[in-house]
Amino acid sequence: MNEMQFLTWVRGPGLDIAIGIFLLGVLWRLIEIYSLGRKVDVAPGRHRDGASGLHTVFRRSVPPPGMIKRSPVTYIGGYVFHIGLAIIVFLFEPHIILIRDLTGLSWPGLPSQVIDLVSVITLGAMLVVLADRIKNPVKRYLSTFADWFTWTLTFLPVLTGWMAVQHLLLPYTTMLALHILSVELLLIVLPFTKLFHAFTVFGSRWYLGKINGHRGVPV
């Protein structure tokens, strides 16, 4: 298999398989999680629920008072790499073309130099967050294989994509193929690991906010 055949495979059958497993996993997990249900809470609510669920969705994106000072790496590093990933994935022109092809939706992108800068910042933030996870004894204690594994799978697409554009290490064709392959691995693993928070984060915040409101701790 030469590099062009490799690229053709990852763009063709490879992506078919990855998207297939991704859709399968997402539907499976969503149905499984949302059908679990809870026992009916027969106690009367101590407070009217109001919009506690909706508020929690937003409030949890803002650090509680004093927390940024107490663990700046977690908050700032986390913000930087999450926002960076969103910019790279959704505002790089070739990515937009892919999304348009899959969904029919499109929007204007950013110049590739900007994406380039954002990629470097994102990679840096992810490395800092990783270093903190290794250095901080509590975080290290709480980390399991899945944490290291999902960090790697999130890091690789950004790294290979940036290296492909910068023509580092390997010829562009090979690097582009590796980039697409790394994204496919991410797609396959996403529904079955903690990366599934991409789908569940707002749902679970809403749920917790609503319960807390019901129990008298509204937001």
Next chain:
Amino acid sequence: MQGPLIDTLARRGVTRRTFFKYCATLASLMALPPSAGRAMAEAMAAAPAASRRPSVIWLPFQECTGCTESITRSHSPSIEGLIFDAISLDYQETLMAAAGHQAEEALHHAMKENEGKYLLIVDGSIPLGLDGAYSCIAGKTNLEALKEAAKGAAAIVAMGSCAAFGGIPKANPNPTGAVSVSDIIKDKPIINIPGCPPIPVVMTGVLAHYLTFGTVPELDKLGRPKAFYGETIHDRCYRRPFYDQGKFAKTFDDEGARKGWCLFELGCKGPVTYNACATVKWNAGTSWPVESGHGCLGCSEPDFWDGGGFYRALSRPADPLKMAATAAAVGAAAGVAITFANRAKKSSAKAAHETVTLADLEK
């Protein structure tokens, strides 16, 4: 400096000075030091003392003669064309006057006379299907002819994508079982000059290099001269700034196309294609595909014909949602199945639950 080639050129109205300039250009194109231009000029000018001209045998296999057309018609009469005067082209079916037995005789004569010294140029792929019966010359299959001619060759030049990588004949489903020269010949230096067709100056540059230094130029891992195939079309493209700015032509006749914006979205394969089109251009530097408004097809890359569609942007997958419906159905079914399993687990737990009474606590 004098020599038969200088005289021939002078008769055709090409001055010595022009010839030197051409050699200097060739040398710089191939990233050789300036002194190499003079060495090339000397070697080519001196070589054609009739008996010493290096013999070149050109074998056509499964091909369309486009490669020959490219060289001979590019900007003829040109200095490129005249480089042929520096060699003794002993067998080239399209260009030679002889035919039939005479042509065969010329071929075998040249092979015998220049045993171990001649340069073999091959264009076209070699069919292996039906024992090679898809393409025969003088009753011999291409496979036999290639093996026979390669035995005494000093080096082999695989001209065009068919000879270099199998090309269009090898395109899926490859009905003739076509393969490239390097798939068959393993014990000779092979220079691949892919392209459909290749750029004439690349061909003459490699020939000039061989005539001057007697060696093959530096090659990449696909056997292509690095001097010409060292960078991608995309990196040398004059439309590259538009790519970086995110300005793309969406159709062949929209505003972007008229303004000469990037053709990436229209399927340009420039980012993954290594060739010199963007710098050397075609037809005496007149233009090249992207300049004329069409994306690069990637013709100098292996299997370019099966690269997923000429008009499909590189970032667009071939058929991404092929399995989507099935996968979604299976996923939903799995979710529902697990739901039932979870519910069953819950209700059995509920059924097995024993209420604690006061009496129990007092025990």
